[in-house]
Amino acid sequence: MMVAVFWLSFLLLLYIYLGYPICIKLLAAARPLPINKSGAYLPKVSILIAAYNEAKDIEATLMNKLALDYPREQLEILVVSDESEDGTDEIVQAVAADAPFPVKLFRQVPRQGKTAGLNMLKQHAEGDILAFSDANSEWDQQALKALVSNFNDPAVGYVTGKMVYVNPEGALIGDGCSAYMKYENWLRAQETLVGSVVGVDGGIDAMRKELHSELNADQLPDFVQPLKVVEQGYRVVYEPGALLKEEALSDGGSEFSMRVRVSLRALWALKDMKRLMNPANDPLFAWQLISHKLLRYAAFAPMVTLAIAALYLAPVKGLYALAAIGYALFLYFAWAGYQKESRGQSLSTVYALPYYFVLLNLASFKAFVAFSKGEKKVVWNPRKG
Secondary structure, eight states, X not given: OHHHXXXXXXXXXXXXXXXXXXXHHHHHHHSOOOOOOXXXXXXXXXXXXXXXXXXXXXXXXXXXXXXXXXXXXXEEEEEEESSOOSSHHHHHHHHHHTOSSOEEEXXXXXXXXXXXHHHHHHHHOOOSEEEEEOTTOEEOTTHHHHHHHGGGSTTEEEEEEEEEEEOTTOOHHHHHHHHHHHHHHHHHHHHHHHSOOSOOOTTSEEXXXXXXXXXXXXXXXXXXXXXXXXHTTOEEEEEEXXXXXXXXXXXXXXXXXXXXXXXXXXXXXXXXXXXXXXXXXXXXXHHHHIIIIIHHHTTHHHHHHHHHHHHHHTTTOHHHHHHHHHHHHHHHXXXXXXXXXXXXXXXXXXXXXXXXXXXXXXXXXXXXXXXXXXOOOOSOOOSOO
């Protein structure tokens, strides 16, 4: 019995982190679906930003968008302040006074969260394309042109950019985040060649306004909105030329809190959109969604069963003893990474990767527990945990 548990757990983890990427890469190479991009396609764009107490970052973010290389007459920025109390509104108004194109502020009272705020902004947007930025997102100057060039293809309904973490001090979580995002970005590139990606970055996304669906306040727009686009028969694609630089969180506690929050909302999103995991509707995308998202969020389960089985079987055969030792070493490096990070020390990849991997899976476990209790997250705080 335990032998079966060991191998099933091992093979499932192998499939989640290695098997699925290999399969999607082979499929992308066998039958790639090109995108008919055009740099000459320059539609009217509304950049939507939801902010809650973002006085620290909002001016830099707005100045970053004002400096984008895009025709001024084809741009507007809409900001929704979710009952901010720290001067965010005044900063937005001050920037708007000298802006070369419209910057409009809308105040949401009482506080209702990001999703409700974006629903509001969509009603006021004049652009054919809605672009989404976080209140602390710094885009490359050419990012918007790169994003919208994909909409020259009428089959494309949603585009996500490439997020890279910047951390000049080389903090632990920054290193772990960076490796994780490189893996995710590579995977998105392969999924784009197959048809659609199943995960996007809310900090640098764009979609056709006519495809925008009004979501419930407790739904995660970065996840549900692109799934709604796929449901309408359009592609969701990844654009590596649209760069977003975001500062990595420098401590595990903040990163863990953020990952729990995102994972919890993603689980509810998967439940809301479970029809897309029905192979009878679209077998390819159902396979992608189950493999890349559902199984990834549930990976903590085979991690636990593999550990239990390896420990149980260790006295039986040398192979299982080696597996148990290897597993123990992996957890040791993760724990050592946590201890070093707690003391403010910078860590090499040897410590950062195990630590970040375990952190992600612990966050998923905590999110699953909260999900099973019916807990939901509607309002949010700036990305500090």
